[in-house]
Amino acid sequence: xxxxxxxxxxxxxxxxxxxxxxxxxxxxxxxxxxxxxxxxxxxxxxxxxxxxxxxxxxxxxxxxxxxxxxxxxxxxxxxxxxxxxxxxxxxxxxxxxxxxxxxxxxxxxxxxxxxxxxxxxxxxxxxxxxxxxxxxxxxxxxxxxxxxxxxxxxxxxxxxxxxxxxxxxxxxxxxxxxxxxxxxxxxxxxxxxxxxxxxxxxxxxxxxxxxxxxxxxxxxxxxxxxxxxxxxxxxxxxxxxxxxxxxxxxxxxxxxxxxxxxxxxxxxxxxxxxxxxxxxxxxxxxxxxxxxxxxxxxxxxxxxxxxxxxxxxxxxxxxxxxxxxxxxxxxxxxxxxxxxxxxxxxxxxxxxxxxxxxxxxxxxxxxxxxxxxxxxxxxxxxxxxxxxxxxxxxxxxxxxxxxxxxxxxxxxxxxxxxxxxxxxxxxxxxxxxxxxxxxxxxxxxxxxxxxxxxxxxxxxxxxxxxxxx
Amino acid sequence: xxxxxxxxxxxxxxxxxxxxxxxxxxxxxxxxxxxxxxxxxxxxxxxxxxxxxxxxxxxxxxxxxxxxxxxxxxxxxxxxxxxxxxxxxxxxxxxxxxxxxxxxxxxxxxxxxxxxxxxxxxxxxxxxxxxxxxxxxxxxxxxxxxxxxxxxxxxxxxxxxxxxxxxxxxxxxxxxxxxxxxxxxxxxxxxxxxxxxxxxxxxxxxxxxxxxxxxxxxxxxxxxxxxxxxxxxxxxxxxxxxxxxxxxxxxxxxxxxxxxxxxxxxxxxxxxxxxxxxxxxxxxxxxxxxxxxxxxxxxxxxxxxxxxxxxxxxxxxxxxxxxxxxxxxxxxxxxxxxxxxxxxxxxxxxxxxxxxxxxxxxxxxxxxxxxxxxxxxxxxxxxxxxxxxxxxxxxxxxxxxxxxxxxxxxxxxxxxxxxxxxxxxxxxxxxxxxxxxxxxxxxxxxxxxxxxxxxxxxxxxxxxxxxxxxxxxxx
Numbered sequence: 001x002x003x004x005x006x007x008x009x010x011x012x013x014x015x016x017x018x019x020x021x022x023x024x025x026x027x028x029x030x031x032x033x034x035x036x037x038x039x040x041x042x043x044x045x046x047x048x049x050x051x052x053x054x055x056x057x058x059x060x061x062x063x064x065x066x067x068x069x070x071x072x073x074x075x076x077x078x079x080x081x082x083x084x085x086x087x088x089x090x091x092x093x094x095x096x097x098x099x100x101x102x103x104x105x106x107x108x109x110x111x112x113x114x115x116x117x118x119x120x121x122x123x124x125x126x127x128x129x130x131x132x133x134x135x136x137x138x139x140x141x142x143x144x145x146x147x148x149x150x151x152x153x154x155x156x157x158x159x160x161x162x163x164x165x166x167x168x169x170x171x172x173x174x175x176x177x178x179x180x181x182x183x184x185x186x187x188x189x190x191x192x193x194x195x196x197x198x199x200x201x202x203x204x205x206x207x208x209x210x211x212x213x214x215x216x217x218x219x220x221x222x223x224x225x226x227x228x229x230x231x232x233x234x235x236x237x238x239x240x241x242x243x244x245x246x247x248x249x250x251x252x253x254x255x256x257x258x259x260x261x262x263x264x265x266x267x268x269x270x271x272x273x274x275x276x277x278x279x280x281x282x283x284x285x286x287x288x289x290x291x292x293x294x295x296x297x298x299x300x301x302x303x304x305x306x307x308x309x310x311x312x313x314x315x316x317x318x319x320x321x322x323x324x325x326x327x328x329x330x331x332x333x334x335x336x337x338x339x340x341x342x343x344x345x346x347x348x349x350x351x352x353x354x355x356x357x358x359x360x361x362x363x364x365x366x367x368x369x370x371x372x373x374x375x376x377x378x379x380x381x382x383x384x385x386x387x388x389x390x391x392x393x394x395x396x397x398x399x400x401x402x403x404x405x406x407x408x409x410x411x412x413x414x415x416x417x418x419x420x421x422x423x424x425x426x427x428x429x430x431x432x433x434x435x436x437x438x439x440x441x442x443x444x445x446x447x448x449x450x451x452x453x454x455x456x457x458x459x460x461x462x463x464x465x466x467x468x469x
Numbered sequence: 470x471x472x473x474x475x476x477x478x479x480x481x482x483x484x485x486x487x488x489x490x491x492x493x494x495x496x497x498x499x500x501x502x503x504x505x506x507x508x509x510x511x512x513x514x515x516x517x518x519x520x521x522x523x524x525x526x527x528x529x530x531x532x533x534x535x536x537x538x539x540x541x542x543x544x545x546x547x548x549x550x551x552x553x554x555x556x557x558x559x560x561x562x563x564x565x566x567x568x569x570x571x572x573x574x575x576x577x578x579x580x581x582x583x584x585x586x587x588x589x590x591x592x593x594x595x596x597x598x599x600x601x602x603x604x605x606x607x608x609x610x611x612x613x614x615x616x617x618x619x620x621x622x623x624x625x626x627x628x629x630x631x632x633x634x635x636x637x638x639x640x641x642x643x644x645x646x647x648x649x650x651x652x653x654x655x656x657x658x659x660x661x662x663x664x665x666x667x668x669x670x671x672x673x674x675x676x677x678x679x680x681x682x683x684x685x686x687x688x689x690x691x692x693x694x695x696x697x698x699x700x701x702x703x704x705x706x707x708x709x710x711x712x713x714x715x716x717x718x719x720x721x722x723x724x725x726x727x728x729x730x731x732x733x734x735x736x737x738x739x740x741x742x743x744x745x746x747x748x749x750x751x752x753x754x755x756x757x758x759x760x761x762x763x764x765x766x767x768x769x770x771x772x773x774x775x776x777x778x779x780x781x782x783x784x785x786x787x788x789x790x791x792x793x794x795x796x797x798x799x800x801x802x803x804x805x806x807x808x809x810x811x812x813x814x815x816x817x818x819x820x821x822x823x824x825x826x827x828x829x830x831x832x833x834x835x836x837x838x839x840x841x842x843x844x845x846x847x848x849x850x851x852x853x854x855x856x857x858x859x860x861x862x863x864x865x866x867x868x869x870x871x872x873x874x875x876x877x878x879x880x881x882x883x884x885x886x887x888x889x890x891x892x893x894x895x896x897x898x899x900x901x902x903x904x905x906x907x908x909x910x911x912x913x914x915x916x917x918x919x920x921x922x923x924x925x926x927x928x929x930x931x932x933x934x935x936x937x938x939x940x941x942x943x944x
Contacts, residue, residue: 076801081522089801200563201566308787320802326806374560
């Protein structure tokens with residue numbers, strides 16, 4: 001009968017409309033992947049060589065002799081009286097570091113340390129990408145290794161992860177629970193360390209994320225975890241925005257929310273007095289206020305490097321590629337101040353309280369022997385030069401399960417309530433008891449433990465399955 | 470009501486009415502004093518300082534002798550430089566980057582090749598020594614200066630003393646072309662109605678002046694030291710000229726001891742851009758410039774404000790930010806690598822001369838300057854190892870909020886001449902400058918030129934300085 005037919009049609013339409021709306025709403029906007037060519041000159045017509053070649057870090061006597069000559073002829077400027085680390089690195093302490101570097105530091109031995117993990121290179125989008133691929137030495141029965149991509153930042157390198165990698169790939173040998181064992185893929189960002197630098201302009205964090213995504217696919221991983229701090233935070237975030245179905249979980253030791261919203265501004269003005277209203281915990285208030293001093297003023301005092309690197313990287317990097325002492329001064333100043341801002345009051349910048357000179361200098365040597373400081377600095381211009389908080393990826397939320405380890409001496413503190421505006425699926429958010437910016441380097445046990453508890457929660461609650469619905 | 474008051478006053482006995490009258494007079498007097506004091510010319514406190522190492526020796530009188538000085542070099546110095554140039558490590562620029570990422574290393578290699586093979590430092594040292602150099606100890610540190618007197622003075626001609634102060638990354642050498650135009654105008658086909666003797670010091674921490682050993686050496690300290698220098702040289706009255714830091718220092722000198730400064734000439738003006746009035750001026754000025762005292766020229770140079778001022782300044786002030794916070798780190802590599810020092814300094818001589826030079830592969834450097842001149846300036850920083858102390862000057866001056874510092878609130882009452890060069894980094898309209906400089910007698914738009922006015926357009930600058938003197942002395 002016509003009425004029933006009409007009803008049927010209407011119902012079908014209604015059902016169809018509902019289904020369409022349901023799927024339309026559920027469809028998430030992802031960040032488009034970048035497919036540009038970064039090699040020199042024109043992209044060749046032939047297909048790219050996708051082989052993964054093993055790689056070993058090497059050194060020569062010539063390289064060492066050149067370094068020694070430069071160290072021997074270094075020209076220092078006497079610091080002002082009582083200036084400690086307030087004017088930047090203190091050259092009296094720097095002389096001691098250089099003397100150690102010249103006479104006791106053994107680069108050949110450190111190269112062997114670097115080579116204890118397997119290194120590889122593979123060409124992606126025209127440039128050679130360097131990475132470590134560390135598999136667990138022994139896997140208990142029934143266990144599978146979870147793939148974990150770990151991305152470094154500036155002025156760090158893959159070397160920052162050497163201690164935490166051991167804890168994650170071989171927890172049993174370090175007296176830790178082996179419930180979660182990982183195989184770690186740790187690349188060098190193009191332009192850093194042993195990864196080739198892009199030859200074209202415009203290589204930003206989304207481009208780096210695209211390259212790493214292709215790398216993981218090439219290695220056969222379709223689902224993996226990602227971890228990062230400093231630039232690694234942004235690159236892993238972008239990766240989660242590009243391929244949310246492939247990133248099981250995102251673990252960050254730095255979170256920065258750059259496009260300020262009105263409520264955030266309001267929370268800065270009133271958060272100290274009405275913390276509960278803005279979702280601030282006591283520790284948040286302690287780390288953030290007084291905001292002028294701990295936020296704005298501190299940012300101004302400590303962001304000179306970012307300002308000049310985001311505008312004139314080729315100029316500022318020039319000297320750091322020609323003077324190893326200049327390079328060490330520039331890098332080590334960050335390892336001092338970003339580990340604990342109070343270290344500025346110390347004549348030696350407190351550097352050896354948390355790190356050994358061998359570790360610190362190994363990281364510096366990676367920049368020196370690869371000559372990558374200029375290209376590393378260009379990353380600032382490519383990312384910040386277009387504007388802060390205005391890029392597409394700044395506005396897109398992150399729906400992948402996220403775990404945040406918030407360290408007390410991190411440069412800027414981001415409370416959970418702010419992070420939640422962008423990372424809509426925060427599974428764990430832990431305020432760590434100690435540690436600064438270089439978390440993996442300084443507090444590897446804390447970072448490893450936090451990754452494990454985050455992954456544990458994700459796997460148990462199968463949060464990542466929710467994502468597929 | 471008043472009737473009653475008057476009646477009660479009249480009814481007072483003599484002593485009481487006297488008290489009332491004297492109280493009224495007293496109050497009136499105080500009010501008048503207060504009103505007058507608001508208009509009274511405030512000066513900056515001169516103060517005192519000690520910049521030598523360790524404690525200031527008590528009671529010891531400072532050696533006030535003025536010692537002649539000659540710049541010297543040695544084979545060893547030149548050889549060390551050559552070795553470093555030979556082993557320089559470069560990073561190739563990105564494709565199509567020109568000078569947008571900073572100094573282009575393809576062009577830098579050519580500059581270094583010239584430096585290594587053709588630049589003759591010994592010859593340049595002779596050029597530097599063509600003027601008499603001196604050193605004298607003030608507040609514990611050695612102050613270097615050149616003192617150039619006119620070779621022949623026409624009869625009856627007054628020779629006016631002129632103190633010229635350089636900035637960063639310049640030096641006393643920037644003035645070498647303008648000095649002959651000021652001390653010997655006739656010899657250069659210029660009007661010789663105004664002739665100068667020029668005193669050109671190096672700011673402590675720059676060039677051949679000793680660097681301060683103590684913290685806190687700012688433009689006020691430099692101004693005070695230069696006052697003492699002029700006093701020691703026997704000048705009771707003199708003119709001052711400056712750009713970049715020189716502008717701030719000479720302005721401070723005028724604020725400290727206005728009686729001694731006959732005239733102040735600046736090619737860069739520092740004023741704070743904050744305040745409600747300024748904001749209103751900016752917002753309205755884009756649409757109704759005449760309402761807020763802005764001229765058409767002002768409008769053309771200021772607006773659109775975001776692009777021309779805010780973005781440009783952000784793009785070009787990275788060096789300022791890092792030098793004002795971590796000078797010892799920023800300068801470390803530059804003091805060890807001459808190539809790096811050249812790149813850092815010469816980038817400024819490119820961009821600050823003309824912003825559009827950023828689009829050129831060679832940064833347009835040799836369009837306005839010769840490599841010999843540019844490298845001589847770089848060599849002054851290299852042979853004296855003064856790049857780090859020169860950068861510290863930024864931190865010392867920015868450690869207090871520049872807009873609320875005392876000298877930002879004190880006016881300048883000395884007759885002032887402002888020369889505005891089109892490619893200067895920031896632009897200050899006359900109406901804004903007048904809020905600080907209360908006695909502007911000349912405000913000229915130069916037809917061409919950038920930040921390094923004396924170096925790039927010596928003739929234009931010389932003419933403008935003389936014009937100020939003519940106005941001040943009513944010639």
